[in-house]
Amino acid sequence: MSKYSTAYQFCPNRNCQHHRQLREGNVNVHDSKKNRFICKECRKTWVGHRGERRYGLRTELTKIERALDLLQAGWSIRKTAELAQVSPSTVLRWKQTLQRSSSY
Numbered sequence: 001m002s003k004y005s006t007a008y009q010f011c012p013n014r015n016c017q018h019h020r021q022l023r024e025g026n027v028n029v030h031d032s033k034k035n036r037f038i039c040k041e042c043r044k045t046w047v048g049h050r051g052e053r054r055y056g057l058r059t060e061l062t063k064i065e066r067a068l069d070l071l072q073a074g075w076s077i078r079k080t081a082e083l084a085q086v087s088p089s090t091v092l093r094w095k096q097t098l099q100r101s102s103s104y
Contacts, residue, residue: 011039012046057097059086064094071095 006027011018018026018041030038035048057064063084070080071091081088 006037009037009046009048011042011044013039013042013044016042016044018042057094059090059094067091067094 006029007023009027010020010022010024011026013019016039018024018039026040028038028040030036030045036045037048038045067080067084067086070083071077075083077088077091077095081091084091
């Protein structure tokens with residue numbers, strides 16, 4: 001059974017007639033283990049968490065949020081990276097990725 005309900009999923013394909021329309025009956029579960037969905041109309045597939053802040057990030061979200069909290073508290077990127085045991089470029093990428101996702 002899928003963790004995500006099809007009721008809250010919509011086709012992300014801009015060329016599909018069901019693009020961004022909820023509860024149209026066009027969405028099916030494609031792979032319940034990977035939380036993938038499929039549009040019956042255009043056959044586009046997507047993951048159920050595509051709109052979440054963690055989308056595309058491989059690190060545990062709590063680790064990322066702790067690092068971002070340190071940055072907001074005034075810590076440098078280099079010191080934050082040292083405490084999180086990642087490279088400074090990773091911390092910078094997390095910061096930029098999550099700032100973009102929160103602006104939508």
